[in-house]
Amino acid sequence: xxxxxxxxxxxxxxxxxxxxxxxxxxxxxxxxxxxxxxxxxxxxxxxxxxxxxxxxxxxxxxxxxxxxxxxxxxxxxxxxxxxxxxxxxxxxxxxxxxxxxxxxxxxxxxxxxx
Amino acid sequence: xxxxxxxxxxxxxxxxxxxxxxxxxxxxxxxxxxxxxxxxxxxxxxxxxxxxxxxxxxxxxxxxxxxxxxxxxxxxxxxxxxxxxxxxxxxxxxxxxxxxxxxxxxxxxxxxxx
Numbered sequence: 001x002x003x004x005x006x007x008x009x010x011x012x013x014x015x016x017x018x019x020x021x022x023x024x025x026x027x028x029x030x031x032x033x034x035x036x037x038x039x040x041x042x043x044x045x046x047x048x049x050x051x052x053x054x055x056x057x058x059x060x061x062x063x064x065x066x067x068x069x070x071x072x073x074x075x076x077x078x079x080x081x082x083x084x085x086x087x088x089x090x091x092x093x094x095x096x097x098x099x100x101x102x103x104x105x106x107x108x109x110x111x112x113x114x
Numbered sequence: 115x116x117x118x119x120x121x122x123x124x125x126x127x128x129x130x131x132x133x134x135x136x137x138x139x140x141x142x143x144x145x146x147x148x149x150x151x152x153x154x155x156x157x158x159x160x161x162x163x164x165x166x167x168x169x170x171x172x173x174x175x176x177x178x179x180x181x182x183x184x185x186x187x188x189x190x191x192x193x194x195x196x197x198x199x200x201x202x203x204x205x206x207x208x209x210x211x212x213x214x215x216x217x218x219x220x221x222x223x224x225x226x227x228x
Contacts, residue, residue, distance in 0.1 A: 042203075043205075099207060103160070107157045
């Protein structure tokens, strides 16, 4: 099993450009999450999904959109990138909710917005 | 606001020493408390998850305790090794946040000196 994979590993964008980050998991997990990690801020939840076709907002959803068209994939979109979105983005997944089970994290995508 | 705090931000110890990492949280109404390890440039790896009804969990040389009444958790690492060098994050699932939104501390960066 590959676990949780993220594409791309690193990307540089100019302000106003758009891009999509892809997260894929091969563990048949129901729950998927997108976090961002910033120096001095810790990890913060952007959006999450409790199953195929469902999405919900987390702590810092503004400027991002997500889609979960297939159970194994969770996409994070930036429609118009801003320098404040420079961060490291982590995807995670779990079979059960966070009340019952830990989350399995991908290796991260480092995004720089100029 | 529900917060998770980890002190110190960095810790350096000689190899073989037993050590304790601290995590405090502002609200005793938690579902669980989790400890993760993050290596440089990598994603998070789950170490231990303690449910609110439990007092401690053990895995190999690691032991995590939970004291809800005092709002504290500790991660004890026995006989530290250079391979233990990493950033250790704790995360709380607060009851008011539902089943999905983990609140992370900013981490303690551990260096084990050979």
